[in-house]
Amino acid sequence: MNPPIRLLAVWCPDWPVVAAGAAAGVPAHLPAAVFAANRVIACSPAARVAGVRRDMRRREAQSRCPELAVFAVDGGRDARLFEPVAAAVEELAVGVEVVRPGLVAVPADGAAGYFGGEQALAERLIDQVAARAGVECQIGIADGLFGATLAARRSAIVDLGSTKDFLAPMGIGVLRQQENDRGELVDLLHRLGLRTLGAFAALTERDVLSRFGHEGLLAHRLANGLSERPPHRRRPSPELSAFIEFDPPLERVDSAVFVAKPLAERFHAGLAAHGLACTRLGIYAATEGGEELSRVWRCAEPLGPHGIAARVRWQFEGWLNSGTRPTAGVVRLRLDPEETIEGDSLQLGLWRGGAVGGSSEQDEQAGRVLDRVQGLLGPESVFTAVLDGGRGPAERARLVPWGDRREVTSPPEMPWPGRLPAPSPATVFAEPVPARVVDVAGEPVALTRRRELAAPPSVVVLPGTRPRQVLDWGGPWVAEPVWGEPGGQVRIQALLAGDPALAVLLTGTYQEIPEWTVEGVYD
Template sequence: MSAPRLLVVWCPDWPVVAAGQATGVPVHIPAAVLSANRVLACSAQARGNGIRRGMRRRQAQGRCPELVVFDDDPARDAALFEPVAAAVEELAVGVEVIRSGVVAVPARGSARYFGGERDLAERLIDQLASSTGVECQIGIADGLFAALLAAHRSVVVAEGASAEFLAPLSVSELDQPGIAGQGCAELIDLLNRLGLSTLGEFAEIPEREVAARFGTEGVRAHRLANATQERPLDRRRPPPDLSITQHLDPPVERVDAAAFVARGLAERLHAGLASRGFACTRLNITASTEHGEQFSRMWRCAEPLTPAGIADRVRWQLDGWLRIGKGDRPSSGIQTLHLEPAEVVLGSELQLGLWHGAEQAAAAERAGRALVRVQGLLGEQSAGTPVVQGGRGPTERVRLVPWGTERSVRDDPELPWPGRLPSPSPATVLVTPEPAVLRDTGGAEIELTARGELSAAPHVVRSGWVTGLVSDWAGPWLVDQRWWAPERAALLARVQVVLTEEETGTQTALLLLRAEHDSPQWMVEGVYD
C-alpha cells in the first residue's frame, strides 16, 4: 500500500526549548535534558561544546562545566508544545501530534490551497516564527517516517521518490520515538552486525524473509525503509459507540483535578475497546467549556495505547490548553471531555505477559482503581510505587512515583556509581538521619583523614536510636559530591557497624553517614535487620 503524502513540522531540541521556556533560561546558554543520567536532548550551543545525545551526565559536565541540566518532563514538553500545534492548525487541517516537538498534517489539500508544497512549507515557517517565536524545520514526503527524516534535513521529497531518498540513510534512523516500536534499538544493532548498514540494503530483502528472521518488529521497520504504509493493513475504523464523554460538575480549571478524570476516562475507553478486540493507535481529545468554546487535538502513537498511555496524553493535552497564552486559553472551566479512538488495530497487538492471565489482569485492574480512589481522596502523592534507580546511598537508589504516572528513572542503575554502598541495603532508612557519636577505644571522636580513611577503629556508638559497643565494622565508602563545583562540593563517608546494645545485650547493625563540611558529624542513616 502506498504511503500518504504528509508534511511534518519538526522543532529541533524541543525538550530543551520547552525546559528553557519553563525556567526562563536564555537560549544562548548551553543546556541539556537528562533521562536516566544520560543526555536525552541538548541545545546547539551544548553540541558546540562537544555534548552529544546518550552521553553520561558527568562526561557532559566535564566537557562543558557551565552546562545547565534539566530533568526529563514529558508533561511540560507536551503542555508548552500546544501553542505550536495550534499555530500549524491555523493553516493546515488534520494536525496530528506525533510527539512533543513533532506534528504531521496531510499535505495535498493544504498545498493546493497555498499554491504548492514549497509555498505551504514557507507559510508554516513564517506562521510559527511570528506567532510562537519557535524555530522549526519542515519536510514533505510519502509516509510519516520519510517525511520526518525529510524535516530533519529541511527538504521536500518528490512524490514517489521517498524510497530513493531513504536508501542511502543509516539504519540507525529507524529509531524515531512515536514512529518506531520499542524494540527498534535491538533491531538496529542486529542489522549493523549483519552488515546491513543502510535503509536501502535492508529494504532490498523480501518482506517474507524479514518476517521469518526479524518478526513483527522487523516487518514494521522494513515497511518504513521501503516508504510504504507504516500502519498495519487491517486497520479498522471503530464503531462510534466506543467514543466516551464525561460531563464535569463542577467544571475543571486545574490540571491536577482534570488528571483524575483523565485516568477514569482512559480506563473506560480501553475497557470498551478491549471488549471488542481493539486497541487504539490514534486518539482524538476534545474539551468543551461552560462558554461553549471547543478545543480538539489528535494524538498518534507508534504502538497501541495502554490505559496509562491514554491517561498521559489526555493529561498532557489538558495541561497544554490550560497553560497557553491568555488570548487562546479557555475563558471558563472545562465542562465536557470527549475521547474518540480515531484509529484502532486488532487487540492482539496488546498481549498479556506469559505468566499473567485474565484473572491476574483483572486483579491488577481492581487494585489500580483502588489506588486511584485513594489518590482522589487524599491527593496524588498519597499512593506511590517504588522505582529502583542509580545512586550511591539507600535514599538515592529508590524513588517513589505517584501511582498512574510513568515509572521512569532519573539515574541509570547500571552505571558503575563509584562509592556505592554494597548489598544488602538497610531494612529501615530514616527520613531524617539522627545524630550519633562514633568513638575509639580512647574515647576520642573518630574523624576522616585527608586520605579518606577513619582516624581509628570504631569502638562505641552513642545515638538516640541505639547505644552499644562495636563488635564489627566495614567501610568507609566515600562519595565525592559535586567535585566540579568547589563552592558546593562535599565529601560523604558511610560506615557499617555491628553493635552490642548496652541495656539488652542484643546486636544491631547500623549504617552511619558523615558529611565533611563546616561542622561534620556522624549520623544514623539506616538500620539493618
C-alpha cells in the same frame, strides 16, 4: 500495497530542553540539558558547543560544562508548552496530529495547494510558529510519517515517490525512535552487516518476517518508505467513543487528572472488547461558552489505559495553562478512536485478581484512593517508587507520578561496579547530612588514590549531637566510577555507639580536605 500519504512534519529541535528552560525561566542561549536516569536525553546548542552529547552521563556532562543547567524529564511539561505550537500550525493547516511533544504531522496536499506549493507552505509555517509560539522549527515533507520526520531533521522536501531513495543512505540507527526504540533489532541488524536502511530494504519481506519477526517486518516497511503499519486499518464505529459531561464545568487541571484515568480505562476496555487497539486518539472538548477544542495524537504503538490517560492530562494542561486558554469551563469531553488496529496482543487473561494475572481488589481500591488524592491535590502530589539500577540507594529509587508508566530506565540486573551491598538504608535523605569523621588521632579521615581510607574511622560527629564512637565499619565502596580527581566518592557503613546504637551510610569525597556526609540510616 497502499502507498503512504504525503505528510508534512513540523519538528522543534531539542524540545524537552526548550520546554524545561521556558518553564524555569532559563534563557535559551545558556547551556542546559534534560536528564533521565542520570543520562542526557536532550541538550541545548550551547551545551553541545561545550561538548555535551546525548546519552552522556550527568557527571561527565557537568565536568565538560560546569555552568550546565540541569532539568529532569517531564512529559506533562513538554506537552503543555507544546500546545501553542500545535495551535499555530492548525491556523494554517487542517488535520494536525501531535506525534509527541516537539513533533506534529499534517497532510501536505490540501494546504500545499492552497498556499502555492510545498516550499511556500513550509516557509509560511516556519514564520507562523516563530510568530505565534516564539520558537524555532524545521519542516520536512515526504511520503509517510517516518520519512517526513527524518526529512524535518534535515529541513528537506522529498519528491513524491522518492522517499525510499531519500532513506537508503541513512544509517540503520535511525530506526530507533522515541516512541519505539527497537534497540535490540537495530543492534542485530548492525552485527549482521546491514548498516544502512537501503541494505535492509533490499531484503524480501518473506526473509525479514522469518528472521526478525513482526517487529522486523514493520521496520522493513519503514526502510522502504512505506506506511508505519500495514494498510488493513479499521475505521472504528461511533459507539466505541467514550465521553463524560461535567457539572459544574471543569476549569482546573487537577480535576482533569481525576477524570482522565477512569475515562481512559472505559475507553480502552470498549476497544478491547471488540479486539481493537487505538493508534490515533482524538481528544475533543466543548466549553460552556460554545468553544470547540480538539487535538489528535498519533502513536507508534497501540495505546493502553495509562497512555490514553497521560495524553488526556497533557492536553488539558495545554488547554488550561496556555495563552490560548478557553474563555469558559469545559462541560463535555469525548475520546474518539481515530484509527485502530487489531488488538491481538492486548487480549485479557482468563483469570483476574490474586497472584495469577490482573489486579487484586485491594490494588484497585488503593488505586482509587490515590486517584482521589491526586484529584484533590494535583497531578504532582502522588508518587510511587520505581527501583532502577545504580550504585547507591538514592540513585536506585526513582519517584514517578501516579498514573504515569512505571518504566525501568536503568535495568537493576546490569553490572554496577561499586554497587552498595544489601541491605539498603531504610531512610535515605533527600539532601545528605554533613558529618565529621576522624581517626584515633582526631584527624579527618582522608581518602587515598587507591580508593582506600587513609586511617580507620574512630569517631563520627553529626550536626547537633555528641561525638559517637565507631563500633564497627565496612567498605569502602566506590560511589563514582571516576577516581583520582577531586569529586570522586566512596561509601562506608558504620555502626555508631549510643542508646540505641545507630547504623549509618557515610559518603566521603576525595579532595585535599575530605568531606563526609550521611546518605542514609539503617533500621
